[in-house]
Amino acid sequence: MTAVEQEYLKVIVFQLADKEYAIPVSNVQGIEKLMHITRVPKTPAFVKGVINLRGVVTPLIDLRERFGIPVSNNEETTRIIIITLEEMEVGFIVDSANDVLDIPVNAIEAQPEVVGSNEEDFISGVAKLENRLLILLHLDKVLNP
Amino acid sequence: MELNQYLEMFIEESKEHLQSCSDNLLELEKNPNDLAIVNEIFRSAHTLKGMSATMGYEDLADLTHKMENVLDAIRNEKIHVDAEILDVVFESVDHLEEMVMNIADGGDGKKDVSQTVAKLKRIESGESIQQESAPSETAASEAAATTTALDNALQLEYDDFEKTVLLQSTEQGFNAFEISVTLNDGCLLKAARVYMVFDILEKNGDVVKSSPTVDKLEEEQFDQDFKVALISQTDAEELRSKIMKVSEVDNVAITQISKDLFVQSALGESEASVESAVDEGPIAAQVEVKKEETNQKTASAKHAASKTIRVSIERLDILMNLFEELVIDRGRLQSIATEVNHSELNETVERMSRTMGDLQNIVLTMRMIPIETVFNRFPKMVRTLSRDLKKKINLEIIGAETELDRTVIDEIGDPLVHLIRNSVDHGIESPEVRRANGKPEEGNVTLRAYHSGNYVFIEIEDDGAGINRERVLKKAISKGIVTKESALSLSDKQINELILASGFSTAEVISDISGRGVGLDVVKTTIESLGGNISIESTEGVGSIFSIQLPLTLSIISVMLVEIELEIYAIPLSSIIETSIIKNSDILNAHNQKVIDFRGKVVPLIFLDEIFNVPRSENDADEYHSVVIVRKGDKLAGLVVDTFIGQQEIVLKSLGNYLTNIFAISGATILGNGKVALIVDCNALMK
Numbered sequence: 001m002t003a004v005e006q007e008y009l010k011v012i013v014f015q016l017a018d019k020e021y022a023i024p025v026s027n028v029q030g031i032e033k034l035m036h037i038t039r040v041p042k043t044p045a046f047v048k049g050v051i052n053l054r055g056v057v058t059p060l061i062d063l064r065e066r067f068g069i070p071v072s073n074n075e076e077t078t079r080i081i082i083i084t085l086e087e088m089e090v091g092f093i094v095d096s097a098n099d100v101l102d103i104p105v106n107a108i109e110a111q112p113e114v115v116g117s118n119e120e121d122f123i124s125g126v127a128k129l130e131n132r133l134l135i136l137l138h139l140d141k142v143l144n145p
Numbered sequence: 146m147e148l149n150q151y152l153e154m155f156i157e158e159s160k161e162h163l164q165s166c167s168d169n170l171l172e173l174e175k176n177p178n179d180l181a182i183v184n185e186i187f188r189s190a191h192t193l194k195g196m197s198a199t200m201g202y203e204d205l206a207d208l209t210h211k212m213e214n215v216l217d218a219i220r221n222e223k224i225h226v227d228a229e230i231l232d233v234v235f236e237s238v239d240h241l242e243e244m245v246m247n248i249a250d251g252g253d254g255k256k257d258v259s260q261t262v263a264k265l266k267r268i269e270s271g272e273s274i275q276q277e278s279a280p281s282e283t284a285a286s287e288a289a290a291t292t293t294a295l296d297n298a299l300q301l302e303y304d305d306f307e308k309t310v311l312l313q314s315t316e317q318g319f320n321a322f323e324i325s326v327t328l329n330d331g332c333l334l335k336a337a338r339v340y341m342v343f344d345i346l347e348k349n350g351d352v353v354k355s356s357p358t359v360d361k362l363e364e365e366q367f368d369q370d371f372k373v374a375l376i377s378q379t380d381a382e383e384l385r386s387k388i389m390k391v392s393e394v395d396n397v398a399i400t401q402i403s404k405d406l407f408v409q410s411a412l413g414e415s416e417a418s419v420e421s422a423v424d425e426g427p428i429a430a431q432v433e434v435k436k437e438e439t440n441q442k443t444a445s446a447k448h449a450a451s452k453t454i455r456v457s458i459e460r461l462d463i464l465m466n467l468f469e470e471l472v473i474d475r476g477r478l479q480s481i482a483t484e485v486n487h488s489e490l491n492e493t494v495e496r497m498s499r500t501m502g503d504l505q506n507i508v509l510t511m512r513m514i515p516i517e518t519v520f521n522r523f524p525k526m527v528r529t530l531s532r533d534l535k536k537k538i539n540l541e542i543i544g545a546e547t548e549l550d551r552t553v554i555d556e557i558g559d560p561l562v563h564l565i566r567n568s569v570d571h572g573i574e575s576p577e578v579r580r581a582n583g584k585p586e587e588g589n590v591t592l593r594a595y596h597s598g599n600y601v602f603i604e605i606e607d608d609g610a611g612i613n614r615e616r617v618l619k620k621a622i623s624k625g626i627v628t629k630e631s632a633l634s635l636s637d638k639q640i641n642e643l644i645l646a647s648g649f650s651t652a653e654v655i656s657d658i659s660g661r662g663v664g665l666d667v668v669k670t671t672i673e674s675l676g677g678n679i680s681i682e683s684t685e686g687v688g689s690i691f692s693i694q695l696p697l698t699l700s701i702i703s704v705m706l707v708e709i710e711l712e713i714y715a716i717p718l719s720s721i722i723e724t725s726i727i728k729n730s731d732i733l734n735a736h737n738q739k740v741i742d743f744r745g746k747v748v749p750l751i752f753l754d755e756i757f758n759v760p761r762s763e764n765d766a767d768e769y770h771s772v773v774i775v776r777k778g779d780k781l782a783g784l785v786v787d788t789f790i791g792q793q794e795i796v797l798k799s800l801g802n803y804l805t806n807i808f809a810i811s812g813a814t815i816l817g818n819g820k821v822a823l824i825v826d827c828n829a830l831m832k
Contacts, residue, residue, distance in 0.1 A: 036819070036820050036821075038712070038813075038820060038821040038822065038823065039712065040804060040807060040823065041757035041759075041807075041808075041809075041810070041823075042757070042758070042807060042808045042809075042810075043807060047804065049821075050800060050804070050813060050821050050823075051821065052815045052819055052820065052821050055469075055470060055473070055815065056798075056801075057798045057800055057801060057813045057815070057821055058801060059800065059801055059803045059804045088802045088803045089801055089802075089803070090801075090803050143803065
């Protein structure tokens with residue numbers, strides 16, 4: 001048998017309600033536990049405020065709010081995923097972040113036509129892995145309305 | 146050879162030399178007969194040529210060389226300085242600047258300058274710039290010059306100017322030496338050795354003359370030895386040992402130039418010319434005084450140079466960042482100490498805070514740069530503008546040594562360009578109009594900078610037409626910036642400041658210099674974003690003063706921390722006038738606006754909890770309110786908060802690139818407990 005050279009995309013997998021989402025590792029700076037958030041007035045509802053991330057003031061986006069999923073109470077598992085995109089550093093509040101996976105690039109399919117939920121605008125594709133379905137986020141669209 | 150490590154130094158020094166070239170050129174324009182200035186320019190150009198040739202930037206070296214030739218001709222009084230020639234020299238300096246900027250941006254410094262070169266050549270050969278050159282003659286004269294130069298080899302002969310310089314300097318206690326240096330027979334890099342010797346000599350004094358000429362020395366057109374005349378304060382023995390340190394130097398012979406040599410001839414000549422030169426006397430004296438001054442200047446500059454070191458800005462930024470971290474930790478320590486309330490801990494924290502205060506002053510002043518770095522591009526700009534607009538303008542700069550934090554310096558350049566362009570374009574009238582109004586033809590623009598308290602003030606004053614308030618009002622009303630009714634209640638100053646509003650432009654004809662109506666409101670926004678403000682004073686027919694007030698630094702500021710419910714906000718101390726506690730009964734209502742009577746003034750109240758939508762847990766109508774009275778220009782407002790926490794030094798942090806333009810929030814800071822507090826932008830709260 002010859003080992004077939006396959007391209008993989010390394011992603012961070014996180015959970016929102018009952019779905020699993022993925023962000024490329026290259027965009028992720030770190031994962032933090034919830035800490036004190038300072039509310040910033042006159043910002044969209046999904047901007048939860050800013051945190052002190054080791055001396056850098058970093059804004060937080062609540063992804064549930066952004067995707068129109070009913071907001072749950074903060075639980076033990078809630079995490080902040082710090083992502084960077086084009087000079088921007090932003091934290092995503094997610095239900096839990098639990099996996100780092102290598103997705104074969106050929107397992108990624110374009111966004112299905114009918115998803116039927118509010119987050120469809122933010123999806124760049126879906127990846128089918130055995131019995132899991134990972135939704136790949138389009139970071140640009142999540143950050144820029 | 147690895148040149149990269151020198152590149153940065155090369156760029157820095159080239160910029161300095163080019164700056165000094167343009168400064169001196171402007172000076173020369175005012176005193177076209179002052180050959181000392183030509184010498185200064187020549188020296189800068191010469192060093193630049195040497196450096197760029199070493200670094201391999203041929204075009205740069207070539208153009209400088211051509212320029213140098215012209216300067217040399219001026220210096221030797223072969224050409225008379227006039228505006229035409231200066232224009233071409235200015236043009237070359239502009240090209241040189243572009244090349245250096247290109248190199249700084251990672252380019253190869255190449256540029257097609259053949260036109261300018263051709264012009265320089267024509268000037269050099271003594272032709273009018275418009276005419277085509279006659280190369281044969283030039284070649285002949287050049288050839289002649291070479292032969293005479295060869296005849297003079299190894300024998301220093303001084304012309305009158307050099308004699309005077311030598312005489313003057315010996316009279317002032319300098320030593321005048323004739324130094325002859327012999328290089329090793331096997332010396333391979335003669336030019337390099339010459340360069341090193343000259344470097345030593347120039348550090349120790351001024352080279353008056355060399356034989357063969359510096360050009361020939363650089364092109365290695367000499368055998369093994371050369372002679373140099375030097376004015377120096379160093380003694381002969383020390384000079385000798387310094388030069389001997391250069392490798393491949395075989396022998397150095399230093400002889401003091403006897404005073405008689407040039408005294409006699411100089412005296413003889415001056416005697417001969419005394420009668421004829423009576424009228425020229427004062428001028429000559431002036432030139433000499435100038436020379437003396439420059440000598441002293443270079444001497445003091447050298448003195449200062451030995452006491453400073455160059456530190457890269459990057460390192461200072463790192464130092465600043467580390468210090469900011471310390472400031473945050475200090476805040477934390479202070480809050481812990483208050484909680485623990487241990488006397489020794491308190492004492493230590495207090496002492497540490499004091500030391501940190503001193504340290505902060507030093508760190509901040511280290512990052513201060515004289516505003517000169519911004520100002521020095523203006524003389525040339527004004528010159529070009531006034532030529533384009535056919536106006537006569539004299540720019541005076543006062544207080545260029547005033548220091549400002551680098552963060553402010555970086556931002557202030559463009560607004561000042563706008564303001565100066567505005568003064569030159571709209572302020573100063575054309576010479577005809579000025580004459581008709583009984584003013585001198587030449588308009589004055591004064592750029593002034595000075596410190597006052599924790600602020601730096603920059604003023605741009607012109608003696609031009611001033612602001613026509615009626616026209617401004619009419620325009621503002623027609624553009625919908627103010628209503629007719631409100632226009633009546635505006636003070637003169639407020640009317641003046643209408644020209645800073647966006648969408649305002651009074652110039653009937655839109656020129657590309659200023660007047661697209663975007664300039665001045667951008668200026669206002671930039672200055673306000675720097676925590677400063679701008680005001681205008683103007684008298685019609687007499688002139689205007691634009692006055693900018695800027696904070697000394699932007700990175701560490703003093704704030705008053707206030708609490709609203711559970712949230713903490715910081716209000717910059719610079720906009721606070723005072724704090725007070727008011728009773729419910731003090732609050733009055735005027736047109737749906739709650740106001741208070743504050744020392745006889747009606748001050749509107751701004752409830753921060755409403756502005757910032759602070760979630761209220763319960764509605765306990767307190768009878769007392771804490772109010773921070775803040776100021777913007779001459780307007781006051783009272784910010785209503787829950788409690789005052791106290792005054793603190795904080796480090797200004799940005800909210801990042803994601804959250805931009807948030808209403809009434811100018812930034813954030815990290816408090817002693819590690820939480821983020823937002824900084825209130827008082828300017829945005831008062832429109």
